[in-house]
Amino acid sequence: xxxxxxxxxxxxxxxxxxxNLIGEIIGRFEKAGLKIVALKFVLPTKDQAYKHYVKNEAxxxxxxxxxxxxQKRSGIEVKTDPKTQGQEIVNKLVKFLSSSPVVAMVLQxxxxxxxxxxxVGSTEPLQSAVGTIRGDYTVDSYALADSGDxxxxxxxxxxxxxxxxxxxxxxxxxxxxxxxxxxxxxxILYDVNFDSIKE
Ligand SMILES: Nc1ncnc2c1ncn2[C@@H]1O[C@H](COP(=O)(O)OP(=O)(O)OP(=O)(O)O)[C@@H](O)[C@H]1O
Ligand SMILES: [Mg+2]
Numbered sequence: 611x612x613x614x615x616x617x618x619x620x621x622x623x624x625x626x627x628x629x630n631l632i633g634e635i636i637g638r639f640e641k642a643g644l645k646i647v648a649l650k651f652v653l654p655t656k657d658q659a660y661k662h663y664v665k666n667e668a669x670x671x672x673x674x675x676x677x678x679x680x681q682k683r684s685g686i687e688v689k690t691d692p693k694t695q696g697q698e699i700v701n702k703l704v705k706f707l708s709s710s711p712v713v714a715m716v717l718q719x720x721x722x723x724x725x726x727x728x729x730v731g732s733t734e735p736l737q738s739a740v741g742t743i744r745g746d747y748t749v750d751s752y753a754l755a756d757s758g759d760x761x762x763x764x765x766x767x768x769x770x771x772x773x774x775x776x777x778x779x780x781x782x783x784x785x786x787x788x789x790x791x792x793x794x795x796x797x798i799l800y801d802v803n804f805d806s807i808k809e
Contacts, residue, residue, distance in 0.1 A: 616721055619781075673696040
């Protein structure tokens, strides 16, 4: 596969849809130069949300581990083991993702996985940089989410690796729903030789 044919799965989570940010967020990906190759509006079932978040059991423990490390860094008393902590987070994520419609899409472009995550920003909106989607459009934090016993509302999901993107694209779209097409803008991004553009 060529670098500029890489694909990534993006979800506009229930908070993005409820806050009428669909157009704004999709616009950011479009303006950056990424190409939409699949798009749908869907109310996920709990099973669909679980399948999305839990690719294997190890993932639950890793999520719990990251959360516990964060708690330690913030001086919060750690009360559970990684597996229990991870399972609790997954339950909240599933509840959140299946609570209201989401927009699922596949973006394609040069190193689309990394470029998309750069545009989205870091996971906790409290920490995500200004200029990123999470940094510019929301204000949530783990502390606030924990105090409400809910998942952090960070507007967007974006695949984090080649393995995840392949798994997640299959989880949300059939093969036929992902459309291979040429977008004229791709010529400027990837093909045109600027030495000959005057002619
Ligand atoms: N330390 C944590 N405490 C609580 N919830 C967390 C923590 N880390 C992640 N999450 C939740 O789990 C989701 C998935 O976490 P992950 O580490 O994959 O972050 P991400 O890749 O930036 O986000 P996403 O997968 O949603 O794009 C996050 O969107 C967030 O809601
Ligand atoms: Mg992730």
